[in-house]
Amino acid sequence: MTFEPERYELTAKPLHAFESNWEPDRRDFFKNLGGGIVVAVLLSNSARAQESGGGRGGRGFRQPPAPQEVGAWLHIDTNGGVTAFTGKGEVGQNARTSLSMAVAEELGAPLSSVELVMGDTDRTPFDFGTVGSRTTPDMVPQLRRAAAAARQALIEVAAAKWSVPASELQAENGVVTDGKQSAAFGELARDQQIYKRVASESGVRPATQWTVMGKSTPKVNGRAIVTGQHQYTFDMRLPGMLYGRVLRPETFGAILASLDASTAKQMAGVSVVRDGDFAGVTAPTTSAAASALAALRAEWKNTPQTSARTLFTDIKEPVSASPAIDKALAEAHHKLQRTYPVAYIAHTPLEPRAALARWDGDKLTVWTGTQRPFGVRTELAQAFRIPEENVRVIMPDTGSGYGGKHTGDAALEAARLAKSAGQPVKVTWTRQEEFTWAYFRPAGVIDVRSAVDSKGKLTAWEFHNFNSGNSGMNTYYDVANKRVEFHNTKSPLRQGSYRGLAATANHFAREAHMSELAAQAGIDPFEFRMKNLSDARLKAVLQAAADKFGWGKKHAAAGMGFGIAAGFEKGGYVATCAEVSVQPGREPRILRLTEAFECGAIVNPGHLHTQVEGAMIMGLGGALFEAIDFADGKILNPHLARYRVPRFRDVPPQIDVVLVDRKDLPSAGAGETPIVGVAPAIAGAIHMATGEWRRSLPMMVLSAGGSAQSGGAAF
Amino acid sequence: MELLVNGARHQVDASPDRTLLTVLRDELDLTGTKYGCGEGQCGACTVLIAGLPARACQTRAAAINGKAITTIEGLAKNGRLHPLQEAFLDQQAMQCGYCTPGMILSGVALLAKTANPSREEIIGAMQGNVCRCGTYPRIIAAIEAAGRRMKGAAA
Numbered sequence: 001m002t003f004e005p006e007r008y009e010l011t012a013k014p015l016h017a018f019e020s021n022w023e024p025d026r027r028d029f030f031k032n033l034g035g036g037i038v039v040a041v042l043l044s045n046s047a048r049a050q051e052s053g054g055g056r057g058g059r060g061f062r063q064p065p066a067p068q069e070v071g072a073w074l075h076i077d078t079n080g081g082v083t084a085f086t087g088k089g090e091v092g093q094n095a096r097t098s099l100s101m102a103v104a105e106e107l108g109a110p111l112s113s114v115e116l117v118m119g120d121t122d123r124t125p126f127d128f129g130t131v132g133s134r135t136t137p138d139m140v141p142q143l144r145r146a147a148a149a150a151r152q153a154l155i156e157v158a159a160a161k162w163s164v165p166a167s168e169l170q171a172e173n174g175v176v177t178d179g180k181q182s183a184a185f186g187e188l189a190r191d192q193q194i195y196k197r198v199a200s201e202s203g204v205r206p207a208t209q210w211t212v213m214g215k216s217t218p219k220v221n222g223r224a225i226v227t228g229q230h231q232y233t234f235d236m237r238l239p240g241m242l243y244g245r246v247l248r249p250e251t252f253g254a255i256l257a258s259l260d261a262s263t264a265k266q267m268a269g270v271s272v273v274r275d276g277d278f279a280g281v282t283a284p285t286t287s288a289a290a291s292a293l294a295a296l297r298a299e300w301k302n303t304p305q306t307s308a309r310t311l312f313t314d315i316k317e318p319v320s321a322s323p324a325i326d327k328a329l330a331e332a333h334h335k336l337q338r339t340y341p342v343a344y345i346a347h348t349p350l351e352p353r354a355a356l357a358r359w360d361g362d363k364l365t366v367w368t369g370t371q372r373p374f375g376v377r378t379e380l381a382q383a384f385r386i387p388e389e390n391v392r393v394i395m396p397d398t399g400s401g402y403g404g405k406h407t408g409d410a411a412l413e414a415a416r417l418a419k420s421a422g423q424p425v426k427v428t429w430t431r432q433e434e435f436t437w438a439y440f441r442p443a444g445v446i447d448v449r450s451a452v453d454s455k456g457k458l459t460a461w462e463f464h465n466f467n468s469g470n471s472g473m474n475t476y477y478d479v480a481n482k483r484v485e486f487h488n489t490k491s492p493l494r495q496g497s498y499r500g501l502a503a504t505a506n507h508f509a510r511e512a513h514m515s516e517l518a519a520q521a522g523i524d525p526f527e528f529r530m531k532n533l534s535d536a537r538l539k540a541v542l543q544a545a546a547d548k549f550g551w552g553k554k555h556a557a558a559g560m561g562f563g564i565a566a567g568f569e570k571g572g573y574v575a576t577c578a579e580v581s582v583q584p585g586r587e588p589r590i591l592r593l594t595e596a597f598e599c600g601a602i603v604n605p606g607h608l609h610t611q612v613e614g615a616m617i618m619g620l621g622g623a624l625f626e627a628i629d630f631a632d633g634k635i636l637n638p639h640l641a642r643y644r645v646p647r648f649r650d651v652p653p654q655i656d657v658v659l660v661d662r663k664d665l666p667s668a669g670a671g672e673t674p675i676v677g678v679a680p681a682i683a684g685a686i687h688m689a690t691g692e693w694r695r696s697l698p699m700m701v702l703s704a705g706g707s708a709q710s711g712g713a714a715f
Numbered sequence: 716m717e718l719l720v721n722g723a724r725h726q727v728d729a730s731p732d733r734t735l736l737t738v739l740r741d742e743l744d745l746t747g748t749k750y751g752c753g754e755g756q757c758g759a760c761t762v763l764i765a766g767l768p769a770r771a772c773q774t775r776a777a778a779i780n781g782k783a784i785t786t787i788e789g790l791a792k793n794g795r796l797h798p799l800q801e802a803f804l805d806q807q808a809m810q811c812g813y814c815t816p817g818m819i820l821s822g823v824a825l826l827a828k829t830a831n832p833s834r835e836e837i838i839g840a841m842q843g844n845v846c847r848c849g850t851y852p853r854i855i856a857a858i859e860a861a862g863r864r865m866k867g868a869a870a
Contacts, residue, residue, distance in 0.1 A: 092811025092848050218807055225812035226800040228747020228787030232813060235746035243741075286737045287730075350751050350759060350813040350847045399749075399813030400847055431752040610807055610853060617849030640756035640845070648838045651851045 015409045015437060036189040037076040037153050039146040039196045040125075042069055070125040072139065074103065074146040076154070080174055080186025082107060082114045084143055087127025088135045089119035090397040091371060091405070093671040094607040095135045097220045101604060102140045105212040106147035106204055108171035109185065111220070119373045119395030129372035129406060131497065133570040133669025140603060140667055141204070148205075149198040157188045207601035207663035214663075216606030221397070232399050233354040233369045238424040241356070242269075243286050244417040245293040246427065247279040248437060250300040251633030252493070260297035267292050273420045280413060282421045286428075305633030306492040312341045312445050315467040315489045325449060328460035328481050332451030334521045335460075339447050340509040342468055342697040343627035344440040344493055348645055351399020352429040353438065357414035359422075364391045368411040369398035376408030383412050384419070402618070403497030403672075404438060435638035440628055441498035442491060444468020446509035456523045458532050463510065467491055469502025472569040472676060475510055477532040493630060499615065500672040503569040504622055504679065508697055511565035511680030516693055525684055526551050526564050533566075537573045537598060537662075542566050544596035544658045545575035556688055559583055560591075563684025565677040571668025572599040573660075576616070576677030580685035587700065588686055590620065590652040595677060598660035599668040605659060612657045612674040619678030621646045625698045719781060720745065721789025729776040736760045736771035739786060747787035747816045751845065758844030761817035761824075762786050768824040787816035790823065798864045799823055802857035810848035818844050822858045830869070831862040 073085040084103050090096040096116050104111040117123050119130070128134075151171045158176040159166040161183070168178050175182050207214060224230040249256070259279055261272040269284040270292040279296065283289035306314050329335045355368035364384065370376045373393040381388040398405065410427050418425035429437070444467045451460040461475055461482040470486035498504065518528035526546050533539050546552070546564065556562055559582055566575045579592035597612050625644045629636040637643045679697060687693050716729045720743060727742050739745045739762070751759030753772050760771040763785040790797045799822050802808070809815045818841070825832055825840040832840070837858050846854065 092813075094810065218804060219809065219812075222804050222807070222809065223796075225809050225815050226787075226796065226803045226819060227791055228745075228816045230812060231746060232749075234750065235740070237744065237746075285733075286741055287733050291732070348847055350757065350811070350845065351749070352751075398811065400811035402847075428750065431754065431757075606807055610810065610850060613852060614810055614849035617851060618847070639754060640752045641754060645845055645847060646849065646851075647845060648841045648851050648855070651838075651855075653834075655852060 015412070035193050036078050037150055037192055037194045037196075039074045039149045039153070039198060041071045041073075041142040041146045042197055042199045043071045071142040072125060072146055074143065074150055076150055076185055076189045078186055078190045080113060080184050080189065082109050082185075083117060084114065084146070085117045085124045086139050086143065087119060087124045087374060088139050089130040089371060089373065089395045091130060091401040092399070093135070093611060094219055094604065095130070095139075096397065097217055097607060098136065098603045099139060099143055100220050101212050101217055102143045103147045105210055106144045107151050109174045111212060111217065113174055118397075120392070121373050121377045121394070122392045126374055129375055130401070131371055131403065131406065133572070133672045136599075136603060136667050136669040137571060144204040145198050148203065149196050153194050153196055154185055154188050157192060157194075158183055161188075213603050214601070214605070217604050218606070231396060232351050233356060233367050233396050234351050234399070234428050236356050236367055236396070236426065238356065238358060241424040241426055242282040242284060242417075242421055243289040244280055244282045244414055244425040244427040245289045246413050247293065247296055247298060248433065249277075251302045252305055253303045253633060254300040255303075257299040257301045263297070264292040264295040267295065271421055272296070273417055275416060278416065280417050282417050282423075282425050302633065307631035308629050309631070311443055311492065314492060315443065316445055317466065317487055317489050319447075319464055319485070319487070322462055322483050324481055325460050325462045325483060329449060329451045332459055333454045334517065335449070335451040336513065336517050336520055337449045338513055338516065338695055339445060340505075340512065340695050340697070342444045342446065342505040342508065344443040344495065344630075345498070345622050345626040346435055346440055346628055346643060347402045347404025347438065347498065348434070348643070349400040349402060349404055352431060352434040353405065353410040354426070354428040355408075355410035355414040356424060356426040357411065357418040358424040359415075359418055362386060362390055364415055365394070366392070366411045366415055367394045367396060368408065368414075369401070369405055370395055370408055370411065371401045371403070371405045375406065376411050379408040380411060380415055384415065402499040403501065406497055407439070409437065431640060432638045435628075435643060436635045439494040439496035441504070441622075442468045442495040442502065443493075444502070444505050446505060448509055448513045450513060450517055452517060452521050456521055456528060456531055465502065465506060468505040470506075471501035472503030472506045472567065476535055476538060476568050477514070477529070478534055479532070493628070499618065500569060500675050503567070503673070503676045504619070505697065507565065507567045507569075507676035508679045508683070511567065511677070512683040512693070512695065515563065515565070515680065515684040515687070519687065524552065529564070529566055535568070538566055538568055538575075541573045541575040541596040541598050541660060544660055545577050545594050548596065548656050548658050549577035549592075549594040551577060559689055561685040561688030561690070563681040563686070563688065565680035565684065567673065567676040569673045569676060572597060572670055572673035574673050574677050576681040578678070578681035578685040580682060580689055582686060582689040588624070588682075588689070590650075590682060592654040592656075593652050593678065593681070594656040594658070595674060596658040596660060597670065597674050598662060599670045599673075600665035601663045601667045602659060602661045603667050605661075608659055608670050609657050611670050612659070613655055615672070615674035616655060616678050617646050617651060619675040620650055622697060623679035623682050623699060625700050627698050716777065717781070718743075718776065718779065718784060720784045721786060722783075727776065731775065731777055733776050734772055735762070735769075735774040735776045735779065735784070738776040739771060745786050745788050749813055749816060751814070751817070756843070756845075757814070757817075758821055759814050759817040761820045761844065763820055763824055766824065766827060768821050785820070787819060790819065797823060798868075799826065799857065799861040802861040802864070803854075806853045806857040806860065808850050808853035808857040810850055814844060814846045818846065818854055822854070822861070825858065826862055826865060831866050832858065834859070
């Protein structure tokens with residue numbers, strides 16, 4: 001399957017362009033894996049071309065295939081240890097666990113014998129990035145194929161050794177046996193140098209026969225997390241390492257007119273680097289670096305910048321007429337025209353951006369928390385004008401991303417400072433830097449017009465998204481007469497991917513609009529959706545959520561309301577119900593959320609459950625109170641005290657998750673789509689409670705100069 | 716000056732501008748204590764000072780005055796996890812895990828003060844700790860489970 005990135009899936013523009021130049025050099029890209037059994041999975045688009053050379057046993061492991069041809073590797077060493085290599089990364093979505101399960105399942109090996117090397121540009125095959133919920137649909141099948149082929153290779157070795165037909169042998173729990181004799185994987189891998197390539201056609205176990213996959217499995221490195229032993233990039237240290245800080249412009253777009261570094265340069269162990277508009281310091285400790293940074297005297301030349309006040313007019317543009325829609329509206333029984341403004345929000349990963357860079361001559365190694373290590377390698381190679389082979393990017397399991405860590409900003413900064421320092425340098429962003437110099441989920445304005453006939457069927461649908469993106473934009477409701485467009489207008493702030501990308505905004509607008517239209521037509525919002533849907537999978541999750549919630553079974557008391565929303569994106573189907581209480585002058589209280597989610601055959605039910613639950617809670621922030629405020633090129637609320645995120649008290653007293661397991665369907669990702677139904681379901685519930693439609697994200701009224709404050713009477 | 720961390724004494728450079736967070740992380744290499752915001756708003760840097768929860772990013776190392784500090788690295792005893800660490804594993808109360816050390820230490824402080832806390836007591840005590848992945852329901856369940864287990868062990 002080819003992955004088509006949407007506009008914001010790629011990157012915000014790099015923060016820095018350096019003027020300096022270095023001579024390129026080349027080196028071998030791969031390291032030898034050693035003996036044993038190696039299986040490489042060819043990507044489907046190159047599989048045909050490689051078919052003639054693939055699938056051979058023997059001593060083939062000399063020259064590994066070029067990285068773009070191969071999706072994943074697997075290596076069984078002579079001790080029976082299994083190492084799988086994938087360019088995907090772990091950002092809290094528990095891919096390390098689910099991918100390990102995939103290997104264990106198909107290999108017939110204990111889960112504890114499987115190790116995953118992830119996101120290392122020297123050791124793992126090329127990967128576009130841990131984005132778009134692609135890890136499960138792309139990498140789980142690849143690793144399963146690799147493991148299935150390795151299992152077959154082990155069986156063939158044993159068959160030859162014992163002179164029995166391979167068909168009589170089984171591989172389970174790290175051992176090959178024919179019932180009479182048995183040999184451990186390590187024993188069979190000994191004295192072998194088997195190199196196999198497999199293409200996408202290789203067979204794997206159907207989900208109905210899974211013994212490892214499909215069962216709740218705890219995080220494979222959970223103990224390292226609860227004991228504080230896991231090292232995030234933020235925590236890493238190398239001998240002789242210095243701490244780097246970067247001088248940030250006063251405002252967006254400002255140019256460094258002059259820099260007086262004389263005071264900073266006199267501080268012990270401090271160096272100052274200036275390269276064009278980039279300036280930074282290195283120092284032996286975090287606090288010394290902060291002091292040196294504070295001692296820099298800079299003058300900035302500012303350029304005019306816009307403000308949040310005019311955002312929703314700034315990002316709009318004229319739209320051509322729609323005579324067919326006009327006509328349908330004129331003839332409709334009920335019609336509705338509404339606008340949905342959506343604020344910029346910050347991903348706020350708890351681990352801010354961080355990178356540790358080390359130069360060895362003209363070779364660069366960078367550890368950084370990024371969702372796209374190969375993309376960051378390209379950024380670094382371009383910035384320093386060196387070949388990509390000279391750059392190695394390693395992504396340790398990272399303190400979350402939510403689409404916010406696609407770029408290599410901190411990596412560029414650490415590498416630039418380390419180049420001058422001649423020592424390794426670690427750059428760790430402050431929370432304020434993270435809130436200002438990272439990129440945001442795009443703001444947007446969405447205009448919707450619609451019509452229904454006397455039978456409650458949709459007859460027209462017009463949907464214009466300005467700036468926020470096209471993910472999840474097309475309607476899945478049956479309507480012949482429709483116009484759905486994305487308008488790629490100019491964003492005043494740096495913006496990029498987010499959890500679900502624009503699907504959060506587009507689902508809010510579409511589903512809130514559907515509920516309002518249902519209310520206008522006097523039809524129950526659940527019935528209205530079912531009446532206008534053909535998609536069986538979407539109807540199934542709607543029904544499952546409604547059943548669990550008890551939709552239509554009880555009437556809301558005064559000040560209470562119920563809401564419902566449905567969605568489909570990235571292979572996942574979701575329906576969400578909300579129960580809300582609104583007292584005058586008080587914040588709305590979300591009493592109950594119910595969500596049904598279906599993403600094909602479930603790989604790890606326990607982690608899928610937490611992923612859905614977590615997305616729902618994160619979704620509360622964007623629905624109710626998260627918003628970046630800005631004016632004149634400055635972020636006005638770049639602090640957690642001014643940018644409210646969901647906390648313990650915001651968690652609804654009751655959250656019900658219904659997982660619909662479709663063992664007959666391929667597994668899709670689940671890290672993003674479960675977020676999209678929360679805001680529109682709450683909008684419907686608030687309307688039932690108050691009679692008022694909240695059509696902006698966030699739905700709570702913001703206090704002056706910032707986002708909604710904790711505990712404030714903001715409704 | 717001297718710091719007593721996880722039962723061991725350490726000589727550290729504690730110039731007045733240094734926070735306990737940077738001393739723990741940069742000098743003692745105890746990086747389980749996390750930087751999350753530097754403003755005492757997220758709880759990722761929570762440690763115990765004389766058994767009470769404190770934000771290491773808001774605490775000057777020079778002000779500790781010999782009191783015993785416990786970080787996440789010092790919670791397990793002889794390789795045996797604290798009941799709350801066990802409960803975090805049982806409940807899978809983590810996704811990216813970055814908030815986990817601070818969550819566990821805030822929870823340990825609560826359990827030391829209030830055996831078997833109610834949901835409302837847990838929310839009140841944990842309100843200052845942020846989990847951006849949204850594992851709050853699991854963390855509440857983990858604290859409840861550890862509370863039950865510790866009460867059972869004490870009885």
